[in-house]
Amino acid sequence: MTARVMTVAFAGIDTIPVDVQVQMASGLPAFSVVGLPDKAVSEARERVRSALSAMGLALPPKRITINLAPADLLKEGSHFDLPIALGLLAEMDVIGHEDIANFVVLGELGLDGSITGVGGILPAAMQASGLDRGIICPADNGAEALWAGELEILAPSRLTGLINHFKGTQILSRPCAPKVSSSPLSLPDLRDIKGQESAKRALEIAAAGGHNLLMSGPPGSGKSMLAARLPGLLPELNARQALETTVIHSVSGMLPEGGLIRTRPFRQPHHSASMPALVGG
Ligand SMILES: Nc1ncnc2c1ncn2[C@@H]1O[C@H](COP(=O)(O)OP(=O)(O)O)[C@@H](O)[C@H]1O
Ligand SMILES: [Mg+2]
Known part of the structure; x- marks a missing residue:
């Protein structure tokens, strides 16, 4: 058999x-x-x-x-x-x-x-x-x-x-549900940014309307810092989006023990990454 x-x-x-x-x-x-x-x-x-x-x-x-x-x-x-x-x-x-x-x-x-x-x-x-x-x-x-x-x-x-x-000598119990914290998520906040009023306004408009953003400026002028604050402006993930995001983290082995990913993912690819590496072949 x-x-x-x-x-x-x-x-x-x-x-x-x-x-x-x-x-x-x-x-x-x-x-x-x-x-x-x-x-x-x-x-x-x-x-x-x-x-x-x-x-x-x-x-x-x-x-x-x-x-x-x-x-x-x-x-x-x-x-x-x-x-x-x-x-x-x-x-x-x-x-x-x-x-x-x-x-x-x-x-x-x-x-x-x-x-x-x-x-x-x-x-x-x-x-x-x-x-x-x-x-x-x-x-x-x-x-x-x-x-x-x-x-x-x-x-x-x-x-x-x-x-x-x-x-039947030692029955395994069902795993316990992980604690989902109900406290508000601590994402980077726009208030950390000094000045840059027009950039902050652009960020808010892009978040509200779902637009793309292109930032341009010398190194160290705060582009990455501004971009990292976008997830905090966007609405929370709905259940379906949270599950989909969690599946991606699960497959890539990046899921913290049993947790459901509820924040919008922020990724910073290296600026030297090639086009296929960024968007797929
Ligand atoms: N407007 C600002 N308010 C507060 N800190 C700033 C600001 N602009 C830049 N910084 C500081 O400079 C650092 C580098 O900025 P970064 O976002 O990495 O620049 P870029 O991505 O444009 O090269 C930030 O981590 C932050 O500490
Ligand atoms: Mg940068």
């Missing part, structure tokens, strides 16, 4: 479901990962092997093949460790095939069997919820998955914790 675990691959901020298929067949002992894995995914083999041996489990001397379907899509990232490990555990009859059938799984493994945080849990959880599945993700990212809605979330910090949960 082949164990199957669902995970996702990322294309920008979009997620594509990936089916991790694990097969153990008789033959010369081997362990291979196929389906266009990049270097980080190929190295999952070593992390998974070590994490299992840290729990006192040795891989059986069989021909082990991991296939990541669809096979023509490049798989990047370290979040494939956990689905591969769970597929192997199901094939070794440590956990049941049905235990993992209704989950989307993401997570990186440490050599000692710990599960470390990865980026992109929020869009993965949204995908899981769309597929009517739960999500298994690292404990560090558990709170992030909560934003996706009413799906089942398992957020273990170690592989043993997850196995105990499936065995």
Whole structure:
């Protein structure tokens, strides 16, 4: 029988479901990962092997093949460790095939069997919820998955914790919602700027009307300082915009633990950045 675990691959901020298929067949002992894995995914083999041996489990001397379907899509990232490990555990009859059938799984493994945080849990959880599945993700990212809605979330910090949960000896609790501070956000304020009355007026008009701004002046005259104060003039993000902004931060691994981004992002690309680097190829 082949164990199957669902995970996702990322294309920008979009997620594509990936089916991790694990097969153990008789033959010369081997362990291979196929389906266009990049270097980080190929190295999952070593992390998974070590994490299992840290729990006192040795891989059986069989021909082990991991296939990541669809096979023509490049798989990047370290979040494939956990689905591969769970597929192997199901094939070794440590956990049941049905235990993992209704989950989307993401997570990186440490050599000692710990599960470390990865980026992109929020869009993965949204995908899981769309597929009517739960999500298994690292404990560090558990709170992030909560934003996706009413799906089942398992957020273990170690592989043993997850196995105990499936065995029923120690049930994992749902991660707690992070505290969202209701205090007004402290953004840079226009009052820090001395003089520059016409520039401040231009900033206010641009914020009110949604216009573009082009600032020109010698270095040190306060252009960056003025620009950084624009988010403070703009209205707060609505729920949809906040979620979209949070997804982008999640995929790029810049999300502070479980927080929802509620301020408008301010980015300062270096002035020597090329046009494709700034706006895309
Ligand atoms: N009008 C101003 N009021 C207060 N501080 C200013 C003003 N203009 C410039 N500064 C100071 O000069 C520093 C450099 O300004 P900056 O915005 O980096 O200039 P630019 O981007 O035009 O090169 C600011 O961080 C601020 O400390
Ligand atoms: Mg500047």
